[in-house]
Amino acid sequence: MDHQKLRDSISNAWAADVLPSLSGLVEIPAVSAAYDAAWEENGHLRAAVEHVRGWIAARGLPGARCEVVRLDGRAPLLFVDVPATPGAAATAGTVLLYGHLDKQPPLGDWSEGLGPWQPVIRGDRLYGRGAADDGYSGYAATTALEAVQEAGGEHARAVLLLETGEESGSPDLPAYLEHLGDRLGEVSLVVCLDGGGGDYERLWLTSSLRGAVQATLTVRLLETGVHSGLGSGIVPSSFRVMRQLLDRLEDPETGEIKVPEMVVPIPDERRAEAAELVAGHPEVAVPKLPVLPGVRRVSDDEVELVLNNTWRPTLSITGAAGLPDPAVAGAVLRPWTSVRLSFRLPPTADAEAARAALERVLTTDVPYGAQIEVGEFMVLNGWHAPTAAPWLEAALRQVGDDVFGRPCQSMGIGGGIPFMEMLGRRYPRAQFVVTGALGNDSNAHVPDEWLHIPFAKQVTEAVARLLDAHARAGAQS
Known part of the structure; x- marks a missing residue:
């Protein structure tokens, strides 16, 4: 795979295609069902799914199928199925890429010139509710698949699941997993883009969730x-x-x-x-919280x-x-x-x-x-990451060296992502990469949420490289 071409493809796509559409997604007040009793009547979750479906469908990924799945009484889900490239053997299995399109409510007063449903780009930041948590994920996953193909790389069959209930605890996800079970196939790699870490200098990997x-x-x-x-x-x-x-x-x-x-x-x-x-990272090991003068931590x-x-x-x-x-x-x-x-x-x-x-x-x-x-x-059950396979360990080292110039860093997270535990039970032999573009100051769930655009591009490149490494590891097995 031509790594420079991969990087250029991702950078160009983000500038010309991703940011305009992601900004449009920010404008949709797709508040999660737990915070909007009239979610079905309001139609914002459906509008968010249709917005992203239309963008992915227009990308022209060879053989890709985009489908809005809707079970009675449940928040909709976007299911995208992308065939494997010719050089990826069937033994590579299926890659499942996960994100969500529902959002937290505004939750307080935003700064002057900013608003929850008002996309604003200032320097390297895109402000707006859902930009970082987690609206960017579907765009990053799709762009990574496109870039792999354009750069001459390989990827296994990939399915993209974008749900609309994560901020409500993913109550509908078990039913959707059961409904789509046969269509998911044998999942060998899960990439979750609803995570992040302490800074924007390296790829952060989530090792556990409470x-x-x-x-x-x-x-x-x-x-x-x-x-x-x-x-x-x-x-x-x-x-x-x-x-x-x-x-x-x-x-x-x-x-x-x-x-x-x-x-x-x-x-x-x-x-x-x-x-x-x-x-190694004392500045990010413990969150910097807005404690009052004289307040002591518990230890x-x-x-x-x-x-x-x-x-x-x-x-x-x-x-x-x-x-x-x-x-x-x-x-x-x-x-x-x-x-x-x-x-x-x-x-x-x-x-x-x-x-x-x-x-x-x-x-x-x-x-x-x-x-x-x-x-x-x-x-909600928690999740504990399985031990990384040799191919994944090697690929992550390469990503750290070539994409970020720093080793990847693992850390546990105090929050939870319901989908990870569900998939861990369903696919006990799968490899998991839980990462994302969130930093500890991205303001997810609070006013002035923002996405670090250069870091999101790097996360996209990291995913693309992992897709190629996974396809090649499968072909060698």
Whole structure:
């Protein structure tokens, strides 16, 4: 493969074709279904899929088939099937390239001159919701396939899956995988472009993703509120009972999770990876968070902070109800308190077992006989990358040297991508490359989201090289 021609092809495509269409995608308010109850009526998810489908179909990839797949009541999915090049043997199997087209809501005020549905290019940045997370992915995957062919390289049969429910936890994806199972074929390589890393200097590879269990916990003691002067000391506060229950789940001094089903041994190689990350990239090992003056982190050991964020369970209270605003709070013993529990689970924890244990802990021997409701569950398994095959290790070294001038770097991620665990179960022998163009300051999920355009081009080139290496490795097997 002519590597210079590959790079030129990618650079030209991004400038002339990708950025105009990606900017058009930013303009579509394709908010994920969990944040838009009228998503089907509004039609924005469908519009996003059609926008990208039209662009890919017009590219003229030989033999490519683009199809919008829609199961009843489920958010649509774009399925693109690209035949293998003539030089790729059938033993190479199928490459599955994954991304998503749904978006987070605007979530706050954007800076002057910027807006969630307003694409703006300033220097090397494309601003707008979904530009980096994850609208660019379908364009990068398609451009990589095109460039491989133009540069005389090879690629195995490739399928591109662009879903529209990732930001909602991918609730429809299992049904689509079952529906498309026979058409996916024997997947031997998965490339997920919904990731990223700490900077824009190297290719970042995700080695693990945490799972999650979310639930709403409600404590009820009274039919109606009563004057606190009459009721306090006779009936316990629902907030105090809530505190007691939360203390069953989490050590209030250390934050350690007490539910055994949520805790797993940390593999030695991940401990070593965390130490290497801290030693080699201290500026990105631990996210720089907007802490207030005088606030201390939970540990002074940065390796432990990395492990806390990637392999240890944590609890966050992300919402509450039954509590009036302090400015209007009267002297009332409130009848109930409700909180939203959000657990992040280790990559190898069984999320369903964790959910069942959570429900059992909260509803057994309840203090004062309070009425407890636990519901509105969201359950997500984590993912742990398999060991890289020799061909993939060699290809990643080459990508590091030739594309970025720096070695690739692996790291665990504190968030989750539901698709990875699903595919890991379905294709246990497949190789996985979870990467992407997100940096730690790309503002995914918050105002002023932006895509680093030169880095996105490099990620596209990296994917193209991996496609060629995979096809050749398959041909030699």
